[in-house]
Amino acid sequence: MSALRILVPVKRVIDYAVKPRVNKAGTGIETAGVKHSMNPFDELSVEEAVRIREKKRAPGGVEDITVISAGPAKAQEVLRTAMAMGADRAIHVDVKEGEDLEPLGVAKLLKAATAEHQSNLVILGKQSIDDDANQTGQMLAALLGWGQATQASKVEFGADDSVSVTREVDGGVETLKAKLPMVITTDLRLNEPRYASLPNIMKAKKKPMEKKTLADYSIANDKRLKVLKVEEPAPRQGGGKVEDVGGLVGKLKELGAI
Amino acid sequence: IRPAITVAARSVRLSASLRHQLSTLAILEHRDGQLNAGSLSALTAAQKLGGPVHGFVAGGDATTAAQAAAKLEGVEKIISVNNSAYDKGLPENFAPLLVENIKKGGYTHVVSVHSAFGKNLMPRVAALLDLQQISDITAVQNENTFVRPIYAGNAIATVESSDPIKIITVRGSAFPAAVTESGSAAVEEGVDPKAESATEWVSEELTKSDRPDLATANRVVSGGRGLKSKEEFDRLMVPLADSLGAAIGASRAAVDSGFADNSLQVGQTGKVVAPQLYIAVGISGAIQHLAGMKDSKVIASINKDADAPIFQVSDVGLVGDLFEEVPKLTEQLKK
Numbered sequence: 001m002s003a004l005r006i007l008v009p010v011k012r013v014i015d016y017a018v019k020p021r022v023n024k025a026g027t028g029i030e031t032a033g034v035k036h037s038m039n040p041f042d043e044l045s046v047e048e049a050v051r052i053r054e055k056k057r058a059p060g061g062v063e064d065i066t067v068i069s070a071g072p073a074k075a076q077e078v079l080r081t082a083m084a085m086g087a088d089r090a091i092h093v094d095v096k097e098g099e100d101l102e103p104l105g106v107a108k109l110l111k112a113a114t115a116e117h118q119s120n121l122v123i124l125g126k127q128s129i130d131d132d133a134n135q136t137g138q139m140l141a142a143l144l145g146w147g148q149a150t151q152a153s154k155v156e157f158g159a160d161d162s163v164s165v166t167r168e169v170d171g172g173v174e175t176l177k178a179k180l181p182m183v184i185t186t187d188l189r190l191n192e193p194r195y196a197s198l199p200n201i202m203k204a205k206k207k208p209m210e211k212k213t214l215a216d217y218s219i220a221n222d223k224r225l226k227v228l229k230v231e232e233p234a235p236r237q238g239g240g241k242v243e244d245v246g247g248l249v250g251k252l253k254e255l256g257a258i
Numbered sequence: 259i260r261p262a263i264t265v266a267a268r269s270v271r272l273s274a275s276l277r278h279q280l281s282t283l284a285i286l287e288h289r290d291g292q293l294n295a296g297s298l299s300a301l302t303a304a305q306k307l308g309g310p311v312h313g314f315v316a317g318g319d320a321t322t323a324a325q326a327a328a329k330l331e332g333v334e335k336i337i338s339v340n341n342s343a344y345d346k347g348l349p350e351n352f353a354p355l356l357v358e359n360i361k362k363g364g365y366t367h368v369v370s371v372h373s374a375f376g377k378n379l380m381p382r383v384a385a386l387l388d389l390q391q392i393s394d395i396t397a398v399q400n401e402n403t404f405v406r407p408i409y410a411g412n413a414i415a416t417v418e419s420s421d422p423i424k425i426i427t428v429r430g431s432a433f434p435a436a437v438t439e440s441g442s443a444a445v446e447e448g449v450d451p452k453a454e455s456a457t458e459w460v461s462e463e464l465t466k467s468d469r470p471d472l473a474t475a476n477r478v479v480s481g482g483r484g485l486k487s488k489e490e491f492d493r494l495m496v497p498l499a500d501s502l503g504a505a506i507g508a509s510r511a512a513v514d515s516g517f518a519d520n521s522l523q524v525g526q527t528g529k530v531v532a533p534q535l536y537i538a539v540g541i542s543g544a545i546q547h548l549a550g551m552k553d554s555k556v557i558a559s560i561n562k563d564a565d566a567p568i569f570q571v572s573d574v575g576l577v578g579d580l581f582e583e584v585p586k587l588t589e590q591l592k593k
Contacts, residue, residue: 104390142385170296230408
């Protein structure tokens with residue numbers, strides 16, 4: 001059984017609790033001065049990687065957990081958070097604010113990073129809560145020619161590099177069996193991410209953070225999608241309140257809903 | 259001025275030639291030969307692109323599914339691949355299968371619904387063809403330009419793709435399902451590259467229910483944390499759903515607390531629904547829940563907190579104790 005070398009990509013996004021505002025020019029979302037944090041699905045990926053090691057779930061053990069993020073200098077903050085949660089090292093790939101890679105570009109970057117770090121397991125969030133694309137993990141698996149298990153709610157390791165993954169599908173769950181190397185994307189039910197403790201935050205400051213550029217991985221940021229405009233959705237007007245169930249039923253009849 | 263004219267002329271020429279060749283492959287999901295209602299929305303979206311539309315089915319029961327698909331409105335041809343290796347929709351072999359059939363058919367657009375199957379499969383297809391997929395679109399503006407929600411539906415982006423083939427997933431609730439007609443499209447056998455899958459399907463556990471499918475139901479009643487326990491959730495929500503012939507949904511809080519199955523979750527990370535009627539019971543209305551239901555035609559809510567955000571999007575709201583109000587509502591609806 002090979003030892004696990006886990007790569008965990010993380011993304012810095014606007015905090016999930018913040019209501020995003022469209023910028024005045026209608027070209028994107030206002031990000032300046034807005035609270036950012038690690039994409040919630042990526043927290044689950046980091047947590048899972050760390051738990052696999054802590055609970056000794058993989059017969060071959062965990063040799064390394066590397067976190068990687070492509071983004072502006074502030075992406076280093078989420079990488080530090082991931083290291084405070086238990087990752088060993090981080091790679092920050094510098095990409096200017098507003099020049100984010102598309103999922104295909106990220107997948108190409110990650111392919112190069114898996115080769116560099118000899119990763120045999122990549123755990124990604126199933127989607128980022130800003131772009132909501134739900135693509136990167138699947139694209140990475142395709143480029144590597146590896147098996148994929150998306151929307152994972154349970155991951156178990158067996159003998160001979162076998163991995164069994166329960167995934168959330170429409171109408172229930174299904175279980176797949178795959179072999180390393182593979183790509184897994186996380187669903188919310190996978191685990192509950194820990195809070196990094198202060199001592200671990202301090203320790204994380206000493207963990208290695210490599211700084212790279214797209215050129216180091218021979219990746220060009222060629223965009224295939226052009227954002228023509230970003231707008232607020234049509235506002236929905238609340239229709240007011242009623243006194244009792246009779247009023248509720250009456251209003252629903254009036255609206256033609258029942 | 260001159261370069262601008264040249265560029266404009268070229269783009270006109272390009273779009274004219276694309277229009278000429280535009281053709282779309284719509285991926286049709288099926289289970290045991292029965293077409294999936296959600297994927298019929300993909301067919302409607304495909305028709306909005308303007309060119310001829312072919313449907314694609316694969317699996318051990320592909321012949322049955324192809325016969326059903328051939329009767330659908332607006333489909334010119336069905337490409338069918340009969341091989342039980344595709345029954346479980348494993349992307350490791352399904353993606354190469356699609357790639358070969360896309361190449362053979364020379365399609366400019368490939369459309370699937372943004373279901374668990376479509377989400378799993380289509381990005382793999384896109385990457386194999388070096389294309390940037392466009393996910394979860396809610397509108398087609400033209401053959402290159404699409405509208406999609408971002409940030410949990412808090413913003414709507416219009417994006418233009420420069421890829422030679424557009425790989426698209428569509429939001430099922432944003433397009434009506436294609437209807438069955440008596441017509442009969444030609445059924446053609448597709449190519450089968452017989453790729454091996456690196457993963458193996460082991461088992462599944464599906465929630466059995468006679469209720470309408472949550473994603474496509476006309477009416478949905480949804481429960482949240484306010485229901486307090488699984489027993490109360492079942493005791494109150496099931497009769498309410500029965501009185502309306504509605505599907506049952508749940509907020510993430512209710513799912514996380516074990517009141518309802520994961521597959522019933524409505525929201526950014528669960529299902530996106532847009533029924534005629536959505537009744538939210540004991541749901542506060544967090545951003546991520548609203549992302550999954552705010553396009554419902556009529557929203558009604560019952561919550562004891564008069565300031566709950568759910569009331570801001572509700573057409574009708576009732577402030578009250580759900581344990582008293584829901585049984586009363588069920589009673590009145592039964593009459």
